[in-house]
Amino acid sequence: MNKLTKRAALTLCRDMWREMSDHPKWDKEDYFYAHGIPFEDQPAEECYICEYVEQQGNDCGKCILKWRCGTCSPSEYGDWCNHRTRENALAVAKLAEDALAKMDRRKS
DSSP, X not given: OOOOOHHHHHHHXXXXXXXXXXXXXXXXXXXXXHTTOOGGGXXXXXXXXXXXXXXXXXXXXXXXXXXXXXXXXXSHHHHHHHSOOHHHHHHHHHHHHHHHHHHHHHHO
């Protein structure tokens, strides 16, 4: 996978989860398959945020999303894993949208 900027990782994450919300039965692999992204070009953990964090030499503790419980597993992503609904996918997308908005406010 190519090197990601923070903004690119957040944008890709947001876009992926918005699309996932339209396909509640999809797994993350289905998203990459639908977009013709081969396995070797997929992000770490099938997550653009995880890929970005790893590229920065960090681990989950340095995630750039503000998860409800600090990390993704017991939080909004965990909700989606347990109940694949439009609302749960949009909750993950919103975390990326909020982070992008925060970046934009800092630029102003």
